Amino acid sequence: MLGLPMMALGLFVFTRSTLPYQEMKQQYGWRWPGNPRVGAAPGRQYTGPEEEPITLSGKLLPELTGGDSSLALLKLMADQAKAWPLIEGTGMIYGFYVIEKLDLTRREFFSDGKAREIDFTLTLQRVDGSMLDLLGNLSRAVMELAF
Numbered sequence: 001m002l003g004l005p006m007m008a009l010g011l012f013v014f015t016r017s018t019l020p021y022q023e024m025k026q027q028y029g030w031r032w033p034g035n036p037r038v039g040a041a042p043g044r045q046y047t048g049p050e051e052e053p054i055t056l057s058g059k060l061l062p063e064l065t066g067g068d069s070s071l072a073l074l075k076l077m078a079d080q081a082k083a084w085p086l087i088e089g090t091g092m093i094y095g096f097y098v099i100e101k102l103d104l105t106r107r108e109f110f111s112d113g114k115a116r117e118i119d120f121t122l123t124l125q126r127v128d129g130s131m132l133d134l135l136g137n138l139s140r141a142v143m144e145l146a147f
Helices: 068-079 131-146
Strands: 007-009 012-014 023-026 034-037 040-044 054-060 084-088 093-109 115-126
Touching: 012 068, 068 093, 068 115
Parallel strands: none
Antiparallel strands: 007 012, 007 084, 023 054, 034 040, 054 115, 084 093, 093 115
16 A cells, blocks of 8 residues: 655655655745945845755565565666656645755665665755746646646
């Protein structure tokens, strides 16, 4: 049984039996570079948002949770160099993300060399614009299909 979905990246579904992450880190930022001025503090100008990376990390116990097959599927998705929609199990849409990095640490090995524990960190980078832009593109596409 797969259990309830925690999140989906494209067609890969994060569940407790595939790749259960224990931590999700999001980062937001806004660019306000300073311009030096004579006799005054630097002036600031808003130049747009920073990147919005999301990092998922956790520990796999292949005897109980996902293992090499789940990690291999994520690596295959990353090798395709495509952006994937990231959707939380609650239905919240985060946007389109690329897989930027997958870090693995294997420890506590069986006699055949298979790891009993695999720590993972998956770094995703947002590549689309705002959600309003995304919804606008979707609504235009639906209207074109309808008419």
